[in-house]
Amino acid sequence: MDNDLVVVKKNSTVIPKASRRTELWKRIKKNKFMYLMILPGILYFLIYKYLPMYGLIIAFQDYKPYLGISGSEWVGFDHFKRLFSEPDFWFIFRNTLLLFVLQLVIFFPIPIFLALMLNEVRNQAFKKTVQTIVYIPHFMSWVIIVSICYVILTLDGGVVNGILESLGFQKINFLLSDEWFRPMYILQVIWREAGWGTIIFLAAIAAVDPQLYEAARMDGANRLQQMIHITLPAIKSVIVVLLILKIGDILELGFEHVFLLLNASNRNVAEIFDTYVYTTGLQQGQFSYSTAVGFFKGIVGLILVMFANWLAKKSGEEGVY
Amino acid sequence: MISTKKFLSSVCALSLGLSALAGCSNESASNSTEDGEKSNKPFELSIMATLHTPEIPDERLELLLEEKTNTELDIQWVPDANYIEKVNTAFATGTLPMAVSISAQELGTQFKQAIRDDQFWEIGPYLDEYKNLNKLKPKVIENTKVDGKVYGIYQGRPLSRQGFIFRKDWADKLEISTPTNTDEFYEMARAFTEDDPDGNGKEDTIGLSDRSDLLYGAFKTVSSWFGTPNEWGLKDGKLLPEFMFDEYMDTLDFFRDLHKNGYINKDFPVTSKKDQQSMFKNGTSGIYVGSIGDVQGLYDDATKLNPDLEYDVQNKVEGPHGEFGIWSIPGFGSIMMFPKSAIKSEEELKKTLAFYDKLMTPEMANLLLWGIEGEHYEVKDGAALPDASIREKLDREVRPYLSLEVGEPDTNGRYEGFAAYEIKAKAEELIKDNENYLINNPVVTLDSETYTKNGERLKTIITDATYQYILGQIDKKGFETAVEKWKEQGGDKVIEEYNASYKKLKNN
Structure with a gap:
């Protein structure tokens, strides 16, 4: 009896592969115009995202531009071996990770707070003005932001050091020190991106059902309680998705930004993979090696995204896939 | 399917045949030109050139150039900033033009390998067939060689423009005479900082403004005054990098003192050239070490x-050892090279070289650099004076073409610029005077595989340590640790390879 039951169960749950395929085919046929609509999207990804991956081959070659991909010598994992045996590898890895953790821990929650606060503003004109003002820095290039900071912080007549001096404090060498690099980096990121980051959260907050708030108010919940017990849980899934995507960008810390801040005195904390690729790879025309480093970066990012996604699913959230 | 294939292959065969025929006719044509210039069909030549102006240049000079050299030019102007990217792309896609300009620095690193892989024509053996190209300076040609062979036509640059510019009015006020040794130089920097040279009763001046450039900023020039070799030097018959010499340490201490006492801008390791110059222009600083030709623009x-x-301006500053010397560049900024992928035959190469030979006549050289006489410039005392009232027109019509220049005024016979400002004229003289005191870089034509591969990275170790020492962030021991690190990470190999290469060259 027991055995029979098991057999029956197995048969009912496992649909033969062939029939599943035909079913999918049928569905596609039925909704062919719907599927046609995603074709441009698929083509876009194929042509601009997947096709260029062909170029990753050069990470395993001794690539020379004039010989091309087909003509260059195959060297296998040599470039990866070189990367991992590089004496600077671990300190670059550490710097990259640390900046990333700073972004995650300090920067990431700020747009959420800002969005929650903006949501509490009742005067619409004031709210819109503040929103516009906090969006503007996003449209400034890093060159401008770093130059402004340089002018403010320099020892040769900068405002901040002028104030410090007039108050009787020691001048601080912000630009040429390894202690100030990380605070400067993260503050600049916050200054530029925090406002822009609120957009998605504000949209998510706008979608919360107003009845929930009404009900809460009936029950005597104050503004803070409404925020904690209604708004935050309602946008939790958006937060999780953005967090996972952010983790995917782990090693995208902004080459331009870091490179502009980098100098002889802070290299030990500011050298990250992107700047390393630039000085070692591109400046010296070592395309294969640079590609290998970039490839490695991508793999680390992929693993972290998968891990974060798995973690999100474990804790009952939807994740990104 | 099969029929298309057949069709294609027959087309290919046909075109091959045709090109072979064309090759033959080309040959006969060129033979006849050599005989008596019978054929008047213009020679088609494609060139990739660096563009230093924001706009694409006007065609006028190009048309004149074509007319006078009987050539049909196809010039690809590539902005300076992404020139090398563009060359690499053209390399990868096999679309290099017939003449490519490569900077001195890239020649030493990236392109060495390509040259060894036989991607470019060796032109050394042909040079003496051309009466103008033959005039190019052998000493500079020597510096462009790769493995002892000549691959390009150089564009000349003065060997050393280094020296310093200072505020004469400040010096007169404080009764300081022009410094002639490093102690006097230091004293001037001190006085310009502490003795209120602008007379406003405030401590708002500094001696020297410098920028984040150890080479073309102040550091390397001052290191020459102290007698440091240029990049590499001989010590007991062995080539060693400059930072292993005591003179380098002396220079470091000199700068460390300047910095500690505030005689140099505190943030110089992150100061841009623009900021450095504006400090010097607006009366914040009184000394500017670098290219003394800059004096005109600054003034x-x-x-x-x-x-x-x-x-x-002043060039000669003696170090503690009582001698003056100044570092030099290899005498060229870039060279024109000729890819084999674009120039298929020796005949074509010879015609291309003939074009460059014509560019080296005074008439063509003046056209490239100054434009059309009477319209763009006047000749005054045997020198060219550009019409300052049409600056924009000059920028659009003339200035871009200077990147096509071949050789230098000594060899192509073009006019020098007329210096209306007497100090600029003095600077030009001092630049010539520098040639008597040059310190050459001995490794320019030597070869180190490790350096080609990892030189930039290794250099960073020393550059960082140099800055950190001047800023007082590390001490002598810290600097020595950096040198040890440099050795371990490949420096030892670089020393070995350069010395081997040096010995080989000496024995030949």
Whole structure:
């Protein structure tokens, strides 16, 4: 009896592969115009995202531009071996990770707070003005932001050091020190991106059902309680998705930004993979090696995204896939 | 399917045949030109050139150039900033033009390998067939060689423009004479900082403004005064990098003192050239070490702010050892090279070289650099004076073409620029004077595989340590640790390879 039951169960749950395929085919046929609509999207990804991956081959070659991909010598994992045996590898890895953790821990929650606060503003004109003002820095290039900071912080007549001096404090060498690099980096990121980051959260907050708030108010919940017990849980899934995507960008810390801040005195904390690729790879025309480093970066990012996604699913959230 | 294939292959065969025929006819044509210039069909030549101006240049000079050399030119102007990217792309896609300009620096690193892989024509053996190209300076040609062979036509640059510019009015006020040794130089920097040279009763001046450039900023020039070799030097018959010499340490201490006492801008390791110059122009600083030819531009701008300002220039500063020397560049900024992928035959190469030979006549060289006489410039005292009232027109019509120049005024016979400002004229003389005291870089034509591969990275170790020592962030021991690190990470190999290469060259 027991055995029979098991057999029956197995048969009912496992649909033969062939029939599943035909079913999918049928569905596609039925909704062919719907599927046609995603074709441009698929083509876009194929042509601009997947096709260029062909170029990753050069990470395993001794690539020379004039010989091309087909003509260059195959060297296998040599470039990866070189990367991992590089004496600077671990300190670059550490710097990259640390900046990333700073972004995650300090920067990431700020747009959420800002969005929650903006949501509490009742005067619409004031709210819109503040929103516009906090969006503007996003449209400034890093060159401008770093130059402004340089002018403010320099020892040769900068405002901040002028104030410090007039108050009787020691001048601080912000630009040429390894202690100030990380605070400067993260503050600049916050200054530029925090406002822009609120957009998605504000949209998510706008979608919360107003009845929930009404009900809460009936029950005597104050503004803070409404925020904690209604708004935050309602946008939790958006937060999780953005967090996972952010983790995917782990090693995208902004080459331009870091490179502009980098100098002889802070290299030990500011050298990250992107700047390393630039000085070692591109400046010296070592395309294969640079590609290998970039490839490695991508793999680390992929693993972290998968891990974060798995973690999100474990804790009952939807994740990104 | 099969029929298309057949069709294609027959087309290919046909075109091959045709090109072979064309090759034959080309040959006969060129033979006849050599005989008596019968054929008047213009020679088609494609060139990739660096563009230093924001706009694409006007065609006028190009048309004149074509007419006078009987050539049909196809010039690809590539902005300076992404020139090398563009060359690499063209390399990868096999679309290099017939003549490519490569900078001195890239020649030493990236392109060595390509040259060894036989991607470019060796032109050494042909040079003496051309009466103008034959005039190019052998000493400079020597510096362009790769593995002892000549691959390109160089564009000349003065060997050393280094020296310093200072505020003459400040010096006069404080009764300081022009410094002739490093102690006097230090004293001037001190006085310009502490003795209120602008007389406003405030401590708002500094001696020297410098920028984040150890090479073309102040550091390397001052290191020459102290007698440091240029990049590499001989010590007991062995080539060693400059930072292993005591003179380098002396220079470091000199700068460390300047910095500690505030005689140099505190943030110089992150100061841009623009900021450095504006400090010098607006009366914040009084000394500018670098290319003394800059004095003209600096003066033009500075007198707008302060009409009473006076500059002076000086090149000779003796170190503690009582001698003056100054580092030099290899004498060229870039060279024109000829890819084999674009120039298929020796005949074509010879015609291309003939074109460059014509560019080296005074007429063509003047056209490239100054434009059309009477319209773009006047000749005054045997020198060219560009019409300053049409600056924009010059920028659009003339200036871009200077990147096509071949050789230098000595060899192509073009006019020198007329210096209306007497200090600029003095600077030009001092630049010539520098040639008597040059310190050459001995490894220019030597070869180190490790350096080609990892030189940039290794250099960073020393550059960082140099800055950190001057800023007082590390001490002598810290600097020595950096040198040890440099050795371990490949420096030892670089020393070994350069010395082997040096010995080989000496024995030949």
